[in-house]
Amino acid sequence: MNIYRAGWLAKLLALVTMGFLMLPLIAVIPVSFTGKRYLSMPEGDWSLRHYATLLSSPEWLGSLLHSSVVAVCAALLATLLATAFVIAIWYRSSAWTRWLIGLCMLPLIVPPVVSAMVLYFMTTRISRIAPGLGYDSLPGVILAHTLLIVPFGVINMLVAISRIDRRIELASRNLGASMWQTTWMVILPNLRLAMVTTFLLCFVLSWEEIAVTLFITSWEVVTLPRQIWGGLRDNVDPVVAAISTLLIGIVLLLLLTRMAVNSWRDARRPG
Amino acid sequence: MTRMSERWQHRLLLWPLPAVLLLCYVLPFAGIAVWSVTLPEPGMANYARLATDGAIHAVLWRTLYLCATVGVLALLLAFLMAYCWLYSSPGWQRWVELCVFLPFWISVLVRTFGWLIALRSNGLVNGWLEALGVIDSPLALTRNSLGVVIAMVHFMVPFAFFPLVSSMRQIDDRVLLAARGLGASRLRVFVSIFLPQTLPGLLGAFIMVFVFCLGFFVIPAILGGGQTVMAAEYVFLQMFQTYNWGIGAAICMLMLVLVSGLVWILLRFSRVERLVG
Numbered sequence: 001m002n003i004y005r006a007g008w009l010a011k012l013l014a015l016v017t018m019g020f021l022m023l024p025l026i027a028v029i030p031v032s033f034t035g036k037r038y039l040s041m042p043e044g045d046w047s048l049r050h051y052a053t054l055l056s057s058p059e060w061l062g063s064l065l066h067s068s069v070v071a072v073c074a075a076l077l078a079t080l081l082a083t084a085f086v087i088a089i090w091y092r093s094s095a096w097t098r099w100l101i102g103l104c105m106l107p108l109i110v111p112p113v114v115s116a117m118v119l120y121f122m123t124t125r126i127s128r129i130a131p132g133l134g135y136d137s138l139p140g141v142i143l144a145h146t147l148l149i150v151p152f153g154v155i156n157m158l159v160a161i162s163r164i165d166r167r168i169e170l171a172s173r174n175l176g177a178s179m180w181q182t183t184w185m186v187i188l189p190n191l192r193l194a195m196v197t198t199f200l201l202c203f204v205l206s207w208e209e210i211a212v213t214l215f216i217t218s219w220e221v222v223t224l225p226r227q228i229w230g231g232l233r234d235n236v237d238p239v240v241a242a243i244s245t246l247l248i249g250i251v252l253l254l255l256l257t258r259m260a261v262n263s264w265r266d267a268r269r270p271g
Numbered sequence: 272m273t274r275m276s277e278r279w280q281h282r283l284l285l286w287p288l289p290a291v292l293l294l295c296y297v298l299p300f301a302g303i304a305v306w307s308v309t310l311p312e313p314g315m316a317n318y319a320r321l322a323t324d325g326a327i328h329a330v331l332w333r334t335l336y337l338c339a340t341v342g343v344l345a346l347l348l349a350f351l352m353a354y355c356w357l358y359s360s361p362g363w364q365r366w367v368e369l370c371v372f373l374p375f376w377i378s379v380l381v382r383t384f385g386w387l388i389a390l391r392s393n394g395l396v397n398g399w400l401e402a403l404g405v406i407d408s409p410l411a412l413t414r415n416s417l418g419v420v421i422a423m424v425h426f427m428v429p430f431a432f433f434p435l436v437s438s439m440r441q442i443d444d445r446v447l448l449a450a451r452g453l454g455a456s457r458l459r460v461f462v463s464i465f466l467p468q469t470l471p472g473l474l475g476a477f478i479m480v481f482v483f484c485l486g487f488f489v490i491p492a493i494l495g496g497g498q499t500v501m502a503a504e505y506v507f508l509q510m511f512q513t514y515n516w517g518i519g520a521a522i523c524m525l526m527l528v529l530v531s532g533l534v535w536i537l538l539r540f541s542r543v544e545r546l547v548g
Contacts, residue, residue: 004444006358007457014355017348018370021428024385025373027395031388039388081288088285100289107296109534111486113503114303114523115296117510121306122299147296150288179280208378211488214507228380232493236387244381251376259365266361 025248032241039236050242060239063227067207069138070223074145075202079195081146082153087187090161091169091179101154108151116215119144123216136220144216145206152205153198160194161187303520310517317521327505327522334502337416337491338484341423342477348424349431349476350469356432357439375429383493386422387413390494414496422490430483431476438472471540478537482530502526 006014035045054060085104089097107115120135123144127134134140164187172182210225217226224243231237275283307317321327356367374382389395390412397409412418442465450460488503495501500508502522509519 002358002444004358004447006355010355014351017351021370021374024382024389027389028385084284085288088281092281103289103292111526111530113486113488113506114527117303117523118296118299121302122295179277210380225380232384240384244384247381248377252373255372
Protein backbone atom coordinates (compact mmCIF):
# COMPACT_ATOMS: atom_id res chain seq x y z
CA MET A 1 0.00 0.00 0.00
CA ASN A 2 1.47 3.32 -1.04
CA ILE A 3 1.32 6.45 1.07
CA TYR A 4 2.37 8.85 -1.67
CA ARG A 5 -0.68 10.37 -3.38
CA ALA A 6 -1.24 11.64 -6.89
CA GLY A 7 -1.94 15.37 -7.20
CA TRP A 8 -5.20 16.95 -8.35
CA LEU A 9 -3.94 17.63 -11.88
CA ALA A 10 -3.09 13.97 -12.45
CA LYS A 11 -6.47 12.95 -11.03
CA LEU A 12 -8.35 15.41 -13.20
CA LEU A 13 -6.58 14.17 -16.33
CA ALA A 14 -7.25 10.59 -15.25
CA LEU A 15 -10.96 11.38 -14.92
CA VAL A 16 -10.99 12.67 -18.50
CA THR A 17 -9.21 9.48 -19.60
CA MET A 18 -11.77 7.38 -17.76
CA GLY A 19 -14.51 9.21 -19.64
CA PHE A 20 -12.68 8.50 -22.89
CA LEU A 21 -12.43 4.80 -22.03
CA MET A 22 -16.15 4.54 -21.27
CA LEU A 23 -17.41 6.75 -24.12
CA PRO A 24 -17.83 4.16 -26.91
CA LEU A 25 -19.52 1.73 -24.54
CA ILE A 26 -21.99 4.36 -23.37
CA ALA A 27 -22.64 5.51 -26.93
CA VAL A 28 -23.88 2.08 -27.96
CA ILE A 29 -26.61 1.65 -25.35
CA PRO A 30 -29.27 4.23 -26.36
CA VAL A 31 -28.95 3.34 -30.05
CA SER A 32 -30.00 -0.24 -29.31
CA PHE A 33 -33.40 0.96 -28.08
CA THR A 34 -34.31 2.96 -31.16
CA GLY A 35 -37.69 2.25 -32.72
CA LYS A 36 -36.43 3.00 -36.23
CA ARG A 37 -35.17 0.44 -38.68
CA TYR A 38 -31.87 2.26 -39.24
CA LEU A 39 -29.11 3.31 -36.87
CA SER A 40 -30.31 6.33 -34.90
CA MET A 41 -30.85 7.77 -31.46
CA PRO A 42 -34.28 6.81 -30.01
CA GLU A 43 -35.53 10.44 -29.58
CA GLY A 44 -38.79 9.52 -27.92
CA ASP A 45 -39.72 6.23 -29.57
CA TRP A 46 -37.97 3.68 -27.40
CA SER A 47 -38.48 0.11 -28.45
CA LEU A 48 -37.14 -3.39 -27.95
CA ARG A 49 -37.66 -4.42 -31.58
CA HIS A 50 -33.95 -4.95 -32.24
CA TYR A 51 -33.68 -7.23 -29.24
CA ALA A 52 -36.69 -9.13 -30.54
CA THR A 53 -35.01 -9.47 -33.95
CA LEU A 54 -31.86 -10.69 -32.26
CA LEU A 55 -33.70 -13.42 -30.38
CA SER A 56 -35.83 -14.55 -33.29
CA SER A 57 -33.48 -14.39 -36.26
CA PRO A 58 -32.00 -17.75 -37.22
CA GLU A 59 -28.79 -16.04 -38.44
CA TRP A 60 -28.07 -14.40 -35.10
CA LEU A 61 -29.08 -17.43 -33.02
CA GLY A 62 -27.05 -19.69 -35.30
CA SER A 63 -23.99 -17.47 -34.88
CA LEU A 64 -24.41 -17.60 -31.10
CA LEU A 65 -24.54 -21.39 -31.28
CA HIS A 66 -21.48 -21.58 -33.53
CA SER A 67 -19.51 -19.24 -31.31
CA SER A 68 -20.44 -21.21 -28.20
CA VAL A 69 -19.42 -24.55 -29.69
CA VAL A 70 -16.16 -23.17 -31.08
CA ALA A 71 -15.24 -21.29 -27.91
CA VAL A 72 -16.00 -24.21 -25.55
CA CYS A 73 -14.09 -26.76 -27.65
CA ALA A 74 -11.13 -24.49 -28.39
CA ALA A 75 -10.83 -23.36 -24.77
CA LEU A 76 -11.03 -26.94 -23.55
CA LEU A 77 -8.37 -28.13 -26.00
CA ALA A 78 -6.10 -25.17 -25.29
CA THR A 79 -6.41 -25.67 -21.53
CA LEU A 80 -5.62 -29.38 -21.73
CA LEU A 81 -2.66 -28.94 -24.09
CA ALA A 82 -1.26 -26.04 -22.07
CA THR A 83 -1.65 -27.89 -18.76
CA ALA A 84 0.10 -31.06 -19.97
CA PHE A 85 2.93 -29.02 -21.49
CA VAL A 86 3.43 -26.85 -18.43
CA ILE A 87 3.45 -29.84 -16.07
CA ALA A 88 6.02 -31.58 -18.25
CA ILE A 89 8.43 -28.64 -18.29
CA TRP A 90 7.90 -28.13 -14.57
CA TYR A 91 8.99 -31.73 -13.89
CA ARG A 92 12.08 -31.57 -15.98
CA SER A 93 13.58 -28.70 -17.89
CA SER A 94 16.36 -29.04 -20.37
CA ALA A 95 18.25 -26.92 -22.86
CA TRP A 96 15.21 -27.34 -25.10
CA THR A 97 12.70 -25.88 -22.69
CA ARG A 98 13.33 -22.23 -23.58
CA TRP A 99 12.88 -22.96 -27.26
CA LEU A 100 9.73 -24.96 -26.65
CA ILE A 101 8.20 -22.13 -24.63
CA GLY A 102 9.21 -19.73 -27.39
CA LEU A 103 7.48 -21.99 -29.91
CA CYS A 104 4.31 -21.93 -27.81
CA MET A 105 4.41 -18.11 -27.70
CA LEU A 106 4.64 -17.76 -31.49
CA PRO A 107 0.92 -17.26 -32.19
CA LEU A 108 0.90 -14.47 -29.61
CA ILE A 109 3.89 -12.57 -31.04
CA VAL A 110 3.17 -13.03 -34.73
CA PRO A 111 0.79 -10.30 -36.01
CA PRO A 112 -2.79 -11.62 -36.31
CA VAL A 113 -2.88 -11.08 -40.05
CA VAL A 114 0.17 -13.30 -40.53
CA SER A 115 -1.45 -15.94 -38.29
CA ALA A 116 -4.58 -15.58 -40.37
CA MET A 117 -2.71 -16.28 -43.57
CA VAL A 118 -0.84 -19.22 -42.02
CA LEU A 119 -4.06 -20.76 -40.71
CA TYR A 120 -5.81 -20.11 -44.02
CA PHE A 121 -3.03 -22.11 -45.67
CA MET A 122 -3.35 -24.84 -43.03
CA THR A 123 -7.15 -25.20 -43.23
CA THR A 124 -7.23 -25.17 -47.04
CA ARG A 125 -4.55 -27.88 -47.10
CA ILE A 126 -6.60 -30.03 -44.69
CA SER A 127 -9.64 -29.46 -46.89
CA ARG A 128 -7.89 -31.12 -49.80
CA ILE A 129 -7.71 -34.35 -47.81
CA ALA A 130 -10.81 -34.06 -45.65
CA PRO A 131 -13.23 -31.27 -46.72
CA GLY A 132 -15.27 -31.57 -43.50
CA LEU A 133 -12.31 -30.80 -41.26
CA GLY A 134 -10.59 -27.84 -42.89
CA TYR A 135 -11.57 -24.51 -44.41
CA ASP A 136 -14.96 -23.16 -43.35
CA SER A 137 -15.76 -26.10 -41.07
CA LEU A 138 -16.30 -26.25 -37.31
CA PRO A 139 -13.30 -28.54 -36.60
CA GLY A 140 -11.07 -26.26 -38.72
CA VAL A 141 -12.14 -23.14 -36.84
CA ILE A 142 -11.77 -24.92 -33.50
CA LEU A 143 -8.23 -26.02 -34.37
CA ALA A 144 -7.28 -22.53 -35.57
CA HIS A 145 -8.68 -20.87 -32.44
CA THR A 146 -6.93 -23.40 -30.22
CA LEU A 147 -3.57 -22.53 -31.77
CA LEU A 148 -4.24 -18.80 -31.40
CA ILE A 149 -5.28 -18.84 -27.74
CA VAL A 150 -2.91 -21.50 -26.45
CA PRO A 151 -0.09 -19.00 -25.63
CA PHE A 152 -2.36 -17.24 -23.14
CA GLY A 153 -3.18 -20.61 -21.61
CA VAL A 154 0.51 -21.48 -21.31
CA ILE A 155 1.32 -18.13 -19.64
CA ASN A 156 -1.56 -18.50 -17.20
CA MET A 157 -0.62 -22.09 -16.30
CA LEU A 158 3.08 -21.25 -16.00
CA VAL A 159 2.30 -18.54 -13.47
CA ALA A 160 0.07 -20.94 -11.53
CA ILE A 161 2.47 -23.88 -11.50
CA SER A 162 5.42 -21.75 -10.40
CA ARG A 163 3.51 -21.20 -7.13
CA ILE A 164 3.36 -24.94 -6.34
CA ASP A 165 5.78 -26.16 -3.71
CA ARG A 166 8.27 -28.47 -5.42
CA ARG A 167 8.53 -30.61 -2.31
CA ILE A 168 5.06 -32.09 -2.82
CA GLU A 169 6.28 -33.68 -6.04
CA LEU A 170 9.39 -35.02 -4.28
CA ALA A 171 7.28 -36.34 -1.42
CA SER A 172 4.92 -38.08 -3.79
CA ARG A 173 7.75 -39.63 -5.80
CA ASN A 174 9.56 -40.74 -2.65
CA LEU A 175 6.42 -42.48 -1.49
CA GLY A 176 6.55 -44.57 -4.64
CA ALA A 177 4.06 -42.84 -6.94
CA SER A 178 4.81 -42.97 -10.65
CA MET A 179 4.94 -39.80 -12.71
CA TRP A 180 1.44 -40.58 -13.94
CA GLN A 181 0.07 -41.01 -10.40
CA THR A 182 1.86 -37.91 -9.17
CA THR A 183 0.36 -35.89 -12.01
CA TRP A 184 -3.19 -37.12 -11.45
CA MET A 185 -3.29 -37.27 -7.67
CA VAL A 186 -0.94 -34.51 -6.57
CA ILE A 187 -0.24 -31.88 -9.22
CA LEU A 188 -3.58 -31.64 -11.04
CA PRO A 189 -5.68 -31.14 -7.89
CA ASN A 190 -3.40 -28.21 -7.08
CA LEU A 191 -3.96 -26.73 -10.53
CA ARG A 192 -7.73 -27.08 -10.59
CA LEU A 193 -8.48 -23.40 -10.03
CA ALA A 194 -5.82 -22.27 -12.52
CA MET A 195 -7.30 -24.60 -15.13
CA VAL A 196 -10.72 -23.05 -14.62
CA THR A 197 -9.37 -19.50 -15.02
CA THR A 198 -7.34 -20.58 -18.05
CA PHE A 199 -10.45 -22.09 -19.59
CA LEU A 200 -12.44 -18.90 -19.00
CA LEU A 201 -9.70 -16.69 -20.43
CA CYS A 202 -9.39 -18.91 -23.49
CA PHE A 203 -13.16 -19.02 -23.89
CA VAL A 204 -13.39 -15.23 -23.98
CA LEU A 205 -10.48 -14.94 -26.42
CA SER A 206 -11.99 -17.47 -28.80
CA TRP A 207 -15.47 -15.96 -28.41
CA GLU A 208 -14.13 -12.57 -29.55
CA GLU A 209 -11.75 -13.74 -32.27
CA ILE A 210 -12.44 -12.06 -35.60
CA ALA A 211 -9.30 -11.44 -37.71
CA VAL A 212 -8.38 -15.09 -38.28
CA THR A 213 -12.00 -16.24 -38.43
CA LEU A 214 -12.58 -13.89 -41.37
CA PHE A 215 -9.81 -15.59 -43.31
CA ILE A 216 -10.79 -19.20 -42.63
CA THR A 217 -14.58 -19.16 -42.94
CA SER A 218 -16.92 -18.15 -45.72
CA TRP A 219 -20.54 -19.04 -45.07
CA GLU A 220 -20.82 -22.45 -43.41
CA VAL A 221 -19.43 -21.38 -40.07
CA VAL A 222 -20.55 -17.91 -39.01
CA THR A 223 -19.41 -17.05 -35.50
CA LEU A 224 -20.93 -14.15 -33.58
CA PRO A 225 -18.07 -11.71 -34.35
CA ARG A 226 -18.32 -12.66 -38.00
CA GLN A 227 -22.07 -11.99 -37.92
CA ILE A 228 -21.44 -8.61 -36.25
CA TRP A 229 -18.79 -7.87 -38.89
CA GLY A 230 -21.36 -8.53 -41.59
CA GLY A 231 -23.79 -6.18 -39.85
CA LEU A 232 -21.14 -3.46 -39.62
CA ARG A 233 -19.72 -3.60 -43.11
CA ASP A 234 -22.75 -2.87 -45.22
CA ASN A 235 -25.65 -0.81 -43.94
CA VAL A 236 -25.08 -0.77 -40.21
CA ASP A 237 -27.78 -2.94 -38.66
CA PRO A 238 -29.12 -1.70 -35.28
CA VAL A 239 -29.26 -5.34 -34.14
CA VAL A 240 -25.50 -4.94 -33.72
CA ALA A 241 -26.25 -2.30 -31.08
CA ALA A 242 -28.58 -4.70 -29.29
CA ILE A 243 -26.06 -7.56 -29.14
CA SER A 244 -23.31 -5.09 -28.17
CA THR A 245 -25.41 -3.74 -25.31
CA LEU A 246 -26.07 -7.28 -24.10
CA LEU A 247 -22.35 -8.16 -24.21
CA ILE A 248 -21.41 -4.94 -22.37
CA GLY A 249 -24.10 -5.70 -19.77
CA ILE A 250 -22.77 -9.22 -19.17
CA VAL A 251 -19.17 -8.07 -18.75
CA LEU A 252 -20.20 -5.19 -16.49
CA LEU A 253 -22.24 -7.56 -14.32
CA LEU A 254 -19.34 -10.01 -14.00
CA LEU A 255 -16.86 -7.25 -13.16
CA LEU A 256 -19.13 -5.67 -10.56
CA THR A 257 -19.73 -9.09 -8.97
CA ARG A 258 -16.00 -9.67 -8.78
CA MET A 259 -15.42 -6.24 -7.29
CA ALA A 260 -18.16 -6.81 -4.72
CA VAL A 261 -16.71 -10.21 -3.78
CA ASN A 262 -13.24 -8.69 -3.47
CA SER A 263 -14.32 -5.84 -1.23
CA TRP A 264 -16.41 -8.22 0.88
CA ARG A 265 -13.34 -10.41 1.30
CA ASP A 266 -11.16 -7.38 2.15
CA ALA A 267 -13.67 -6.28 4.75
CA ARG A 268 -13.70 -9.71 6.38
CA ARG A 269 -9.93 -10.02 6.47
CA PRO A 270 -8.70 -9.00 9.93
CA GLY A 271 -6.32 -6.04 10.00
CA MET B 272 0.90 -55.56 -17.92
CA THR B 273 3.60 -53.36 -19.26
CA ARG B 274 4.02 -50.04 -17.54
CA MET B 275 5.08 -47.16 -19.68
CA SER B 276 8.55 -46.03 -18.82
CA GLU B 277 8.97 -42.72 -17.03
CA ARG B 278 10.67 -41.30 -20.07
CA TRP B 279 7.66 -42.00 -22.25
CA GLN B 280 5.22 -40.67 -19.68
CA HIS B 281 7.16 -37.42 -19.67
CA ARG B 282 7.27 -37.28 -23.46
CA LEU B 283 3.54 -37.90 -23.63
CA LEU B 284 2.94 -34.88 -21.42
CA LEU B 285 5.50 -32.65 -23.10
CA TRP B 286 5.07 -33.13 -26.81
CA PRO B 287 1.38 -32.83 -27.78
CA LEU B 288 1.37 -29.02 -27.74
CA PRO B 289 4.68 -28.41 -29.53
CA ALA B 290 3.78 -31.15 -32.02
CA VAL B 291 0.43 -29.55 -32.87
CA LEU B 292 2.09 -26.15 -33.20
CA LEU B 293 4.86 -27.47 -35.42
CA LEU B 294 2.46 -29.34 -37.64
CA CYS B 295 -0.36 -26.80 -37.88
CA TYR B 296 1.45 -23.50 -37.46
CA VAL B 297 5.15 -23.67 -38.28
CA LEU B 298 4.80 -26.00 -41.25
CA PRO B 299 2.03 -23.94 -42.92
CA PHE B 300 4.19 -20.93 -42.26
CA ALA B 301 6.79 -22.45 -44.53
CA GLY B 302 3.99 -22.68 -47.08
CA ILE B 303 3.45 -18.91 -46.86
CA ALA B 304 7.16 -18.35 -47.35
CA VAL B 305 6.99 -20.52 -50.46
CA TRP B 306 3.91 -18.62 -51.73
CA SER B 307 5.80 -15.38 -51.49
CA VAL B 308 8.40 -16.57 -54.01
CA THR B 309 6.24 -18.78 -56.27
CA LEU B 310 2.92 -16.94 -56.77
CA PRO B 311 1.99 -15.90 -59.38
CA GLU B 312 5.24 -17.21 -60.86
CA PRO B 313 8.53 -18.40 -59.35
CA GLY B 314 11.05 -15.70 -58.59
CA MET B 315 11.58 -12.66 -56.44
CA ALA B 316 9.04 -10.53 -58.31
CA ASN B 317 6.89 -9.98 -55.19
CA TYR B 318 9.80 -8.69 -53.16
CA ALA B 319 10.91 -6.51 -56.08
CA ARG B 320 7.41 -5.04 -56.16
CA LEU B 321 7.54 -4.56 -52.39
CA ALA B 322 10.71 -2.51 -52.86
CA THR B 323 9.42 -0.34 -55.70
CA ASP B 324 5.61 -0.10 -55.64
CA GLY B 325 4.58 3.36 -54.43
CA ALA B 326 1.09 2.26 -53.35
CA ILE B 327 2.51 -0.44 -51.09
CA HIS B 328 5.05 1.98 -49.67
CA ALA B 329 2.24 4.38 -48.83
CA VAL B 330 0.39 1.61 -46.98
CA LEU B 331 3.50 0.51 -45.09
CA TRP B 332 4.56 4.03 -44.07
CA ARG B 333 1.01 4.84 -43.01
CA THR B 334 1.00 1.67 -40.90
CA LEU B 335 4.27 2.52 -39.18
CA TYR B 336 3.28 6.15 -38.67
CA LEU B 337 -0.15 5.29 -37.23
CA CYS B 338 1.28 2.56 -34.99
CA ALA B 339 3.89 4.94 -33.60
CA THR B 340 1.28 7.65 -33.00
CA VAL B 341 -1.07 5.19 -31.33
CA GLY B 342 1.81 3.79 -29.26
CA VAL B 343 2.77 7.22 -27.88
CA LEU B 344 -0.81 8.31 -27.15
CA ALA B 345 -1.87 5.00 -25.59
CA LEU B 346 1.24 5.02 -23.44
CA LEU B 347 0.50 8.55 -22.26
CA LEU B 348 -3.05 7.70 -21.20
CA ALA B 349 -2.10 4.34 -19.70
CA PHE B 350 0.73 6.01 -17.79
CA LEU B 351 -1.70 8.49 -16.32
CA MET B 352 -4.12 5.75 -15.32
CA ALA B 353 -1.39 3.57 -13.85
CA TYR B 354 0.03 6.51 -11.88
CA CYS B 355 -3.37 7.42 -10.47
CA TRP B 356 -4.16 3.78 -9.74
CA LEU B 357 -0.94 3.30 -7.81
CA TYR B 358 -1.09 6.49 -5.78
CA SER B 359 -4.69 6.83 -4.72
CA SER B 360 -7.23 5.56 -2.23
CA PRO B 361 -8.88 2.11 -2.65
CA GLY B 362 -12.11 3.80 -3.74
CA TRP B 363 -10.36 5.55 -6.63
CA GLN B 364 -8.48 2.40 -7.48
CA ARG B 365 -11.75 0.55 -7.96
CA TRP B 366 -13.05 3.11 -10.44
CA VAL B 367 -9.79 3.11 -12.38
CA GLU B 368 -9.88 -0.70 -12.49
CA LEU B 369 -13.47 -0.72 -13.74
CA CYS B 370 -12.66 1.77 -16.52
CA VAL B 371 -9.65 -0.27 -17.64
CA PHE B 372 -11.09 -3.77 -17.28
CA LEU B 373 -14.51 -3.14 -18.79
CA PRO B 374 -13.20 -2.12 -22.25
CA PHE B 375 -10.47 -4.76 -21.97
CA TRP B 376 -12.95 -7.63 -21.79
CA ILE B 377 -15.26 -6.31 -24.48
CA SER B 378 -14.80 -7.45 -28.04
CA VAL B 379 -12.90 -5.18 -30.40
CA LEU B 380 -15.87 -5.23 -32.75
CA VAL B 381 -18.22 -3.88 -30.11
CA ARG B 382 -15.78 -1.12 -29.22
CA THR B 383 -15.22 -0.20 -32.84
CA PHE B 384 -18.96 -0.07 -33.31
CA GLY B 385 -19.19 2.18 -30.25
CA TRP B 386 -16.69 4.59 -31.78
CA LEU B 387 -18.52 4.49 -35.08
CA ILE B 388 -21.64 5.71 -33.27
CA ALA B 389 -19.83 8.22 -31.08
CA LEU B 390 -17.79 9.79 -33.88
CA ARG B 391 -20.39 9.90 -36.67
CA SER B 392 -21.21 13.33 -38.11
CA ASN B 393 -24.46 13.28 -36.11
CA GLY B 394 -22.95 11.27 -33.24
CA LEU B 395 -22.33 11.98 -29.58
CA VAL B 396 -19.00 13.78 -29.85
CA ASN B 397 -20.07 16.14 -32.62
CA GLY B 398 -23.35 16.74 -30.81
CA TRP B 399 -21.57 17.75 -27.61
CA LEU B 400 -19.07 19.95 -29.40
CA GLU B 401 -21.89 21.74 -31.23
CA ALA B 402 -23.90 22.14 -28.05
CA LEU B 403 -20.86 23.66 -26.35
CA GLY B 404 -20.43 26.01 -29.28
CA VAL B 405 -16.93 24.81 -30.09
CA ILE B 406 -17.79 24.01 -33.69
CA ASP B 407 -20.46 25.13 -36.14
CA SER B 408 -20.54 22.18 -38.51
CA PRO B 409 -19.77 18.52 -37.65
CA LEU B 410 -16.14 17.46 -37.78
CA ALA B 411 -15.17 14.52 -39.98
CA LEU B 412 -14.07 12.02 -37.35
CA THR B 413 -14.66 8.72 -39.13
CA ARG B 414 -13.55 7.50 -42.53
CA ASN B 415 -10.14 9.04 -41.93
CA SER B 416 -7.06 8.28 -39.89
CA LEU B 417 -8.22 10.38 -36.92
CA GLY B 418 -11.05 7.98 -36.11
CA VAL B 419 -8.74 5.01 -36.57
CA VAL B 420 -6.18 6.51 -34.18
CA ILE B 421 -8.82 7.33 -31.55
CA ALA B 422 -10.25 3.80 -31.58
CA MET B 423 -6.84 2.12 -31.64
CA VAL B 424 -5.60 4.21 -28.71
CA HIS B 425 -8.75 3.20 -26.84
CA PHE B 426 -8.06 -0.44 -27.62
CA MET B 427 -4.42 -0.27 -26.54
CA VAL B 428 -4.73 1.62 -23.23
CA PRO B 429 -5.46 -1.53 -21.14
CA PHE B 430 -2.62 -3.42 -22.86
CA ALA B 431 -0.18 -0.65 -21.91
CA PHE B 432 -1.71 -0.23 -18.45
CA PHE B 433 -0.80 -3.68 -17.10
CA PRO B 434 2.95 -3.65 -17.90
CA LEU B 435 3.22 -0.04 -16.70
CA VAL B 436 1.57 -0.85 -13.38
CA SER B 437 3.88 -3.77 -12.78
CA SER B 438 6.97 -1.70 -13.59
CA MET B 439 5.79 1.24 -11.44
CA ARG B 440 5.14 -1.10 -8.55
CA GLN B 441 8.89 -1.66 -8.22
CA ILE B 442 9.38 2.00 -7.32
CA ASP B 443 9.78 2.65 -3.61
CA ASP B 444 7.31 5.39 -2.79
CA ARG B 445 9.27 6.39 0.31
CA VAL B 446 11.80 7.98 -2.03
CA LEU B 447 9.05 10.12 -3.50
CA LEU B 448 7.84 11.07 -0.02
CA ALA B 449 11.38 11.95 1.01
CA ALA B 450 11.76 14.23 -2.00
CA ARG B 451 8.47 15.95 -1.14
CA GLY B 452 9.62 16.30 2.44
CA LEU B 453 12.82 17.96 1.26
CA GLY B 454 10.73 20.58 -0.52
CA ALA B 455 10.45 19.39 -4.12
CA SER B 456 7.20 20.17 -5.90
CA ARG B 457 4.97 17.35 -7.18
CA LEU B 458 6.04 18.13 -10.74
CA ARG B 459 9.69 18.04 -9.77
CA VAL B 460 9.28 14.71 -7.98
CA PHE B 461 7.49 13.35 -11.02
CA VAL B 462 10.02 14.55 -13.60
CA SER B 463 13.26 13.98 -11.70
CA ILE B 464 12.51 10.89 -9.65
CA PHE B 465 9.46 9.02 -10.83
CA LEU B 466 9.78 9.24 -14.61
CA PRO B 467 13.41 8.08 -14.96
CA GLN B 468 12.63 4.94 -12.98
CA THR B 469 9.76 3.97 -15.28
CA LEU B 470 11.72 4.32 -18.54
CA PRO B 471 12.46 0.59 -19.04
CA GLY B 472 8.79 -0.19 -18.43
CA LEU B 473 7.77 2.54 -20.87
CA LEU B 474 10.05 1.18 -23.58
CA GLY B 475 8.72 -2.35 -23.07
CA ALA B 476 5.10 -1.21 -23.12
CA PHE B 477 5.70 0.90 -26.23
CA ILE B 478 7.18 -2.01 -28.16
CA MET B 479 4.32 -4.27 -27.06
CA VAL B 480 1.68 -1.79 -28.18
CA PHE B 481 3.52 -1.10 -31.44
CA VAL B 482 3.77 -4.80 -32.28
CA PHE B 483 0.09 -5.35 -31.47
CA CYS B 484 -0.91 -2.41 -33.64
CA LEU B 485 1.02 -3.60 -36.70
CA GLY B 486 -1.34 -6.49 -37.31
CA PHE B 487 -4.48 -4.44 -36.70
CA PHE B 488 -7.27 -5.14 -39.05
CA VAL B 489 -10.76 -4.59 -37.69
CA ILE B 490 -10.51 -0.96 -36.58
CA PRO B 491 -8.93 0.48 -39.76
CA ALA B 492 -11.30 -1.59 -41.91
CA ILE B 493 -14.42 -0.28 -40.18
CA LEU B 494 -13.48 3.24 -39.10
CA GLY B 495 -11.09 4.00 -41.95
CA GLY B 496 -13.81 3.36 -44.48
CA GLY B 497 -11.36 2.43 -47.23
CA GLN B 498 -9.46 5.71 -46.82
CA THR B 499 -6.95 4.52 -44.22
CA VAL B 500 -5.85 1.10 -45.42
CA MET B 501 -3.22 -0.36 -43.11
CA ALA B 502 -0.95 -3.32 -43.85
CA ALA B 503 -3.26 -5.99 -42.43
CA GLU B 504 -6.31 -4.80 -44.35
CA TYR B 505 -4.16 -4.50 -47.46
CA VAL B 506 -3.16 -8.16 -47.12
CA PHE B 507 -6.83 -9.11 -46.68
CA LEU B 508 -7.79 -7.20 -49.85
CA GLN B 509 -4.93 -8.76 -51.80
CA MET B 510 -6.05 -12.22 -50.75
CA PHE B 511 -9.80 -12.07 -51.09
CA GLN B 512 -10.48 -9.32 -53.61
CA THR B 513 -7.62 -9.29 -56.07
CA TYR B 514 -6.51 -12.88 -55.34
CA ASN B 515 -2.90 -11.78 -55.36
CA TRP B 516 -1.70 -14.22 -52.72
CA GLY B 517 1.98 -13.82 -53.54
CA ILE B 518 2.22 -10.15 -52.66
CA GLY B 519 0.10 -10.72 -49.53
CA ALA B 520 2.50 -13.42 -48.42
CA ALA B 521 5.50 -11.17 -49.12
CA ILE B 522 4.03 -8.39 -46.96
CA CYS B 523 3.43 -10.97 -44.20
CA MET B 524 7.10 -11.98 -44.39
CA LEU B 525 8.17 -8.34 -44.15
CA MET B 526 5.93 -7.76 -41.11
CA LEU B 527 7.36 -10.83 -39.47
CA VAL B 528 10.94 -9.60 -39.94
CA LEU B 529 10.00 -6.25 -38.42
CA VAL B 530 8.23 -7.87 -35.45
CA SER B 531 11.15 -10.25 -34.83
CA GLY B 532 13.50 -7.26 -34.69
CA LEU B 533 11.28 -5.44 -32.22
CA VAL B 534 10.80 -8.51 -30.03
CA TRP B 535 14.56 -8.97 -30.04
CA ILE B 536 14.97 -5.40 -28.75
CA LEU B 537 12.30 -6.08 -26.15
CA LEU B 538 14.06 -9.20 -24.89
CA ARG B 539 17.45 -7.54 -25.03
CA PHE B 540 16.76 -4.23 -23.29
CA SER B 541 13.75 -4.75 -21.13
CA ARG B 542 13.02 -7.35 -18.52
CA VAL B 543 10.09 -9.25 -19.94
CA GLU B 544 9.34 -11.13 -16.75
CA ARG B 545 8.72 -7.78 -15.08
CA LEU B 546 6.26 -6.84 -17.78
CA VAL B 547 4.12 -9.91 -17.45
CA GLY B 548 4.54 -10.50 -13.72
